[in-house]
Amino acid sequence: xxxxxxxxxxxxxxxxxxxxxxxxxxxxxxxxxxxxxxxxxxxxxxxxxxxxxxxxxxxxxxxxxxxxxxxxxxxxxxxxxxxxxxxxxxxxxxxxxxxxxxxxxxxxxxxxxxxxxxxxxxxxxxxxxxxxxxxxxxxxxxxxxxxxxxxxxxxxxxxxxxxxxxxxxxxxxxxxxxxxxxxxxxxxxxxxxxxxxxxxxxxxxxxxxxxxxxxxxxxxxxxxxxxxxxxxxx
Amino acid sequence: xxxxxxxxxxxxxxxxxxxxxxxxxxxxxxxxxxxxxxxxxxxxxxxxxxxxxxxxxxxxxxxxxxxxxxxxxxxxxxxxxxxxxxxxxxxxxxxxxxxxxxxxxxxxxxxxxxxxxxxxxxxxxxxxxxxxxxxxxxxxxxxxxxxxxxxxxxxxxxxxxxxxxxxxxxxxxxxxxxxxxxxxxxxxxxxxxxxxxxxxxxxxxxxxxxxxxxxxxxxxxxxxxxxx
Numbered sequence: 001x002x003x004x005x006x007x008x009x010x011x012x013x014x015x016x017x018x019x020x021x022x023x024x025x026x027x028x029x030x031x032x033x034x035x036x037x038x039x040x041x042x043x044x045x046x047x048x049x050x051x052x053x054x055x056x057x058x059x060x061x062x063x064x065x066x067x068x069x070x071x072x073x074x075x076x077x078x079x080x081x082x083x084x085x086x087x088x089x090x091x092x093x094x095x096x097x098x099x100x101x102x103x104x105x106x107x108x109x110x111x112x113x114x115x116x117x118x119x120x121x122x123x124x125x126x127x128x129x130x131x132x133x134x135x136x137x138x139x140x141x142x143x144x145x146x147x148x149x150x151x152x153x154x155x156x157x158x159x160x161x162x163x164x165x166x167x168x169x170x171x172x173x174x175x176x177x178x179x180x181x182x183x184x185x186x187x188x189x190x191x192x193x194x195x196x197x198x199x200x201x202x203x204x205x206x207x208x209x210x211x212x213x214x215x216x217x218x219x220x221x222x223x224x225x226x227x228x229x230x231x232x233x234x
Numbered sequence: 235x236x237x238x239x240x241x242x243x244x245x246x247x248x249x250x251x252x253x254x255x256x257x258x259x260x261x262x263x264x265x266x267x268x269x270x271x272x273x274x275x276x277x278x279x280x281x282x283x284x285x286x287x288x289x290x291x292x293x294x295x296x297x298x299x300x301x302x303x304x305x306x307x308x309x310x311x312x313x314x315x316x317x318x319x320x321x322x323x324x325x326x327x328x329x330x331x332x333x334x335x336x337x338x339x340x341x342x343x344x345x346x347x348x349x350x351x352x353x354x355x356x357x358x359x360x361x362x363x364x365x366x367x368x369x370x371x372x373x374x375x376x377x378x379x380x381x382x383x384x385x386x387x388x389x390x391x392x393x394x395x396x397x398x399x400x401x402x403x404x405x406x407x408x409x410x411x412x413x414x415x416x417x418x419x420x421x422x423x424x425x426x427x428x429x430x431x432x433x434x435x436x437x438x439x440x441x442x443x444x445x446x447x448x449x450x451x452x453x454x455x456x457x458x459x460x461x462x
Binding site: 062064066068071072073074075076077081083092094096097098099100101102103105119202214227229231233 | 297298299300302304325326328330339341343344348350351352353354357358361402403404423425426427429431
């Protein structure tokens with residue numbers, strides 16, 4: 001009888017603990033079901049992914065971006081004129097209003113120069129540095145790192161994971177059919193397992209099958225999203 | 235060594251000429267102020283005959299970081315007094331419609347039209363209002379611009395923004411008129427840092443029937459326009 005009662009109490013406590021965990025998990029946005037990633041130690045596959053990162057874009061190129069920026073529920077259309085020099089780790093960007101007029105321009109060389117010429121009073125340089133400059137650096141100056149860990153998931157994606165301070169950066173690759181290369185389909189920044197920043201790539205089908213034609217960016221912390229249509233000049 | 239110096243001088247002179255040509259070429263044949271007012275009245279009278287206008291446009295953008303000119307194509311439809319539609323068809327599709335004091339913006343993105351909730355309606359209305367005024371031949375907005383005109387083959391009107399805030403974006407507008415002074419051939423928008431945009435108009439049709447439905451912005455896609 002006593003044994004039966006203590007068993008019931010134990011069961012009650014265990015259920016209570018389980019519900020509490022579910023509640024905490026739901027409230028913090030942490031999923032109890034972790035993505036079933038499997039680490040890949042195979043050197044050849046890791047090297048192939050690294051090769052895909054280093055050859056994502058040509059060393060030097062220019063691109064025109066047609067951008068819809070959504071901020072606080074309102075849309076703003078910008079034209080971005082971008083020049084990229086990957087070996088120099090250099091970016092130049094001129095952003096114009098839809099109907100002309102320079103809004104801001106940026107000259108960035110990693111660890112050397114970071115010049116922002118901003119015409120808009122309502123947008124601070126610091127915001128541009130943390131948002132749009134970070135976006136183009138994330139997309140165009142991506143490089144491989146020997147400490148990266150490679151995983152595969154159940155959807156057949158390959159995920160390259162790296163720690164960046166308090167964030168985990170995940171690069172999501174898909175193998176290209178009948179080829180030995182991989183294509184970057186997304187970038188995620190995770191904080192405590194929760195996505196705070198996401199970039200998705202959609203590739204062209206006609207003239208341009210190698211480089212992304214549409215790029216979607218969503219930053220949940222800074223509360224903005226970008227829809228970018230890209231035209232390359234190579 | 236001497237050859238090198240001469241080459242540098244030639245290249246430098248050429249570069250300076252290229253940089254300053256759009257504005258300084260007009261200064262030689264500047265129309266005196268006493269004649270300018272009459273000219274502006276005549277132009278406005280000539281333009282007042284335009285009740286509707288459909289014109290194709292070719293935009294050429296010169297950006298210092300690009301060695302090539304960036305080309306776009308589109309069209310403009312105007313119905314006097316206050317309906318204007320500016321649409322780009324290449325390389326990116328977009329449509330900007332002004333109907334009285336309402337502004338509608340559409341972008342063609344990833345295979346379909348998207349109606350945008352524009353955050354800078356006042357600025358868009360101001361710019362489109364300016365374009366509509368120019369299409370009506372009204373160039374003299376003394377509050378906004380310092381105006382001058384010059385004549386080489388045709389008349390060119392130069393508008394320089396007065397407000398410092400406006401000057402940050404646009405250094406000047408050059409409006410090239412046709413030989414009969416009743417229409418615009420081109421608009422050059424001189425921005426900062428050697429950046430300028432030239433919009434050329436061609437294949438224009440005046441006073442043809444333009445239905446009001448072309449300026450409706452309530453639907454999720456802009457009303458299609460048949461090619462002319």
